[in-house]
Amino acid sequence: MVTPPDNDVLWARALHHSHNGSPALANVSVGVREGEILAVTGPRGSGKTTLLRCLAGQILPESGEVWFNSVPVHTMGPMDRERLRRDRFGWIDTEPHLVPELTAWENAALPLLLRGTPHRVAKAVAQEWLERLDVADCTRKRPAALLQAQRQRVSIARALACEPFVLFADEPSAILHRSDRAQVLRTLTAAARTHGITVVLATHDVEVAGLADRTIALLDGRRVGGGVVTGGTEGRAACSLSV
Amino acid sequence: MLALRLARGAHPLVLLRRLMVAAASAGVGFLLLCTLGYAASHPAQAAASVMRLLWCAVPLAAMVQLAVVVARADPASRPKPGLSSVGLGPFRLAMVAAASTAASCVVGSAIALLVFLYLRGDLGSPPVHGVLTQVLGAEARLPGAGVITLLGAAPVLAATSAAIALRPPANRPDTTPDAGRPPAEQPADPGTAQILPPVTTAPRGLPWGVALMAMGLALEAYAGHGVPPAPESLLPMPGRLGSGSPGVIGGWMLTAIGLIFAGPGLTHAAGRLLSAGRPSALRLLAGRVLQGEAQRIGRPLGVLCAVASGALATSELYGSASASAPGSPFGPLTGLGAALVMSCATATVLTAAVEMRSLRGTTTAALQRLGVTTRLLRHAVAARTAMLFLVLAPVTWLVAELAAMPLRS
Numbered sequence: 001m002v003t004p005p006d007n008d009v010l011w012a013r014a015l016h017h018s019h020n021g022s023p024a025l026a027n028v029s030v031g032v033r034e035g036e037i038l039a040v041t042g043p044r045g046s047g048k049t050t051l052l053r054c055l056a057g058q059i060l061p062e063s064g065e066v067w068f069n070s071v072p073v074h075t076m077g078p079m080d081r082e083r084l085r086r087d088r089f090g091w092i093d094t095e096p097h098l099v100p101e102l103t104a105w106e107n108a109a110l111p112l113l114l115r116g117t118p119h120r121v122a123k124a125v126a127q128e129w130l131e132r133l134d135v136a137d138c139t140r141k142r143p144a145a146l147l148q149a150q151r152q153r154v155s156i157a158r159a160l161a162c163e164p165f166v167l168f169a170d171e172p173s174a175i176l177h178r179s180d181r182a183q184v185l186r187t188l189t190a191a192a193r194t195h196g197i198t199v200v201l202a203t204h205d206v207e208v209a210g211l212a213d214r215t216i217a218l219l220d221g222r223r224v225g226g227g228v229v230t231g232g233t234e235g236r237a238a239c240s241l242s243v
Numbered sequence: 244m245l246a247l248r249l250a251r252g253a254h255p256l257v258l259l260r261r262l263m264v265a266a267a268s269a270g271v272g273f274l275l276l277c278t279l280g281y282a283a284s285h286p287a288q289a290a291a292s293v294m295r296l297l298w299c300a301v302p303l304a305a306m307v308q309l310a311v312v313v314a315r316a317d318p319a320s321r322p323k324p325g326l327s328s329v330g331l332g333p334f335r336l337a338m339v340a341a342a343s344t345a346a347s348c349v350v351g352s353a354i355a356l357l358v359f360l361y362l363r364g365d366l367g368s369p370p371v372h373g374v375l376t377q378v379l380g381a382e383a384r385l386p387g388a389g390v391i392t393l394l395g396a397a398p399v400l401a402a403t404s405a406a407i408a409l410r411p412p413a414n415r416p417d418t419t420p421d422a423g424r425p426p427a428e429q430p431a432d433p434g435t436a437q438i439l440p441p442v443t444t445a446p447r448g449l450p451w452g453v454a455l456m457a458m459g460l461a462l463e464a465y466a467g468h469g470v471p472p473a474p475e476s477l478l479p480m481p482g483r484l485g486s487g488s489p490g491v492i493g494g495w496m497l498t499a500i501g502l503i504f505a506g507p508g509l510t511h512a513a514g515r516l517l518s519a520g521r522p523s524a525l526r527l528l529a530g531r532v533l534q535g536e537a538q539r540i541g542r543p544l545g546v547l548c549a550v551a552s553g554a555l556a557t558s559e560l561y562g563s564a565s566a567s568a569p570g571s572p573f574g575p576l577t578g579l580g581a582a583l584v585m586s587c588a589t590a591t592v593l594t595a596a597v598e599m600r601s602l603r604g605t606t607t608a609a610l611q612r613l614g615v616t617t618r619l620l621r622h623a624v625a626a627r628t629a630m631l632f633l634v635l636a637p638v639t640w641l642v643a644e645l646a647a648m649p650l651r652s
């Protein structure tokens with residue numbers, strides 16, 4: 001067994017996975033460095049979501065290894081993986097998927113409450129994040145009364161409020177209009193950089209990939225090309241100003 | 244045919260629910276046939292026969308409610324992209340659901356007819372003797388038209404109710420708060436509107452329910468005043484002779500309807516209690532979800548409470564009388580009817596809970612991606628159940644006590 005490199009906080013080797021026989025990932029290896037923003041690009045059906053879910057411990061790959069901070073994720077039991085997701089990882093879906101019965105701030109505070117943070121602290125932190133994401137005026141509204149862009153912002157606030165070690169974002173801007181898309185992604189990447197959060201961002205948009213430090217491309221469940229360093233100076237410059 | 248094809252590939256649990264509907268329909272059909280048999284063999288006692296027929300409406304209503312909830316919970320009745328791309332929209336799917344409901348009920352009715360004829364000895368078997376002879380009316384010929392009318396009642400009522408309950412809402416001007424949303428963000432499929440959005444305000448039925456309950460209890464107290472406390476002549480139970488006391492029965496019915504109306508409000512209140520103060524994640528999830536789903540789960544719970552309070556009051560009133568066998572106020576079919584109503588009410592609540600769970604599937608999956616443990620979700624369900632029991636059990640008991648009080652000596 002090869003020990004993971006020191007600077008890779010999350011590391012996967014030779015991942016194979018299929019959904020009930022339909023191949024999704026074939027021999028994918030990837031390393032994510034601490035504090036970086038890694039974009040996973042590729043068209044629909046290229047295995048981006050499956051790769052993210054394998055890395056986040058939501059599904060176990062059929063073969064291959066996933067390591068987080070020198071701890072093997074692929075050998076963990078379901079309980080341990082749930083705890084790892086709750087305490088260390090954040091997740092942003094393509095659709096907001098908020099709990100419809102809870103108000104915006106309750107949704108954003110939910111991960112904190114799950115970790116046992118006192119109610120008052122959780123509320124304050126959630127409201128602070130909602131303010132940063134420009135949705136402070138709808139903290140008391142329920143998801144049904146919000147616009148789609150606002151809902152996605154709340155969902156991003158929910159993921160960032162608990163300041164996860166690694167944040168997985170599965171096409172977070174795909175359902176938004178272009179103006180919202182740029183702003184949401186800029187806020188997300190800037191916040192991640194200021195708080196040193198490692199981000200794995202799946203996207204099929206080349207512009208979005210431009211915000212990342214490094215890009216890897218998937219095609220038909222395989223990696224194509226090497227990891228491309230894309231600079232991501234835009235996000236770095238913005239972080240000190242906007243957040 | 245499509246309904247049958249969809250049913251053939253369905254999950255065993257879905258088929259089990261259909262089977263429950265068929266069994267309930269068989270029970271109701273059997274009760275109705277017994278009424279017919281009794282009426283045919285006792286032409287002189289028309290009043291008693293009408294009383295029996297009226298009592299059959301209670302199990303019939305419980306059966307129809309179960310059929311509607313089962314049809315709504317049926318995955319085949321929900322709009323699916325695969326079916327809508329071949330032109331099966333929400334309207335046609337409601338028809339398919341009605342057809343499959345009718346099919347289950349017809350199967351049940353056919354079984355009821357076979358069992359009834361077998362017990363009477365009309366199928367070449369020796370007729371059953373003893374207490375059942377009078378119940379089945381074995382000595383009289385059955386009118387064919389009556390048999391068909393009575394057996395057709397359950398399938399027709401259930402299918403019609405399912406079609407009405409599942410029909411997609413008409414395109415009316417949007418009055419909901421999200422009316423200002425751009426059209427692109429409205430649900431793309433009109434059928435998704437059928438999945439009720441979570442209610443954010445308290446259901447408005449609670450005051451009406453309380454008012455109806457109070458009216459029912461008052462009416463019953465007024466009508467029951469001065470009735471001699473002879474358990475046999477108090478209230479004609481199904482399968483017994485005796486003149487009815489319309490005031491008492493009407494009072495009980497009003498009380499039951501009031502409880503059904505109050506169900507969603509009580510459920511909402513239970514949810515509010517659960518998430519009161521500064522709730523933890525568990526109490527927040529459990530309570531708010533209960534508040535949101537109050538409309539869906541509250542009505543069947545109200546029915547269950549009404550049935551339970553009726554059963555409690557009846558056992559209070561007649562408990563002592565049934566111990567002495569000859570003067571028993573319960574006829575041989577009372578047990579069947581009561582069991583039918585209770586199991587239908589329970590099955591309806593369980594089916595509604597299963598439906599709620601399947602509709603919340605995407606939210607639950609999203610919560611699990613956030614790291615919400617299965618254990619926490621289970622604890623939330625347990626907390627919800629416990630809270631509902633704590634709120635509803637005292638109300639049920641109180642209503643039962645109040646309903647039984649005026650009739651007691």
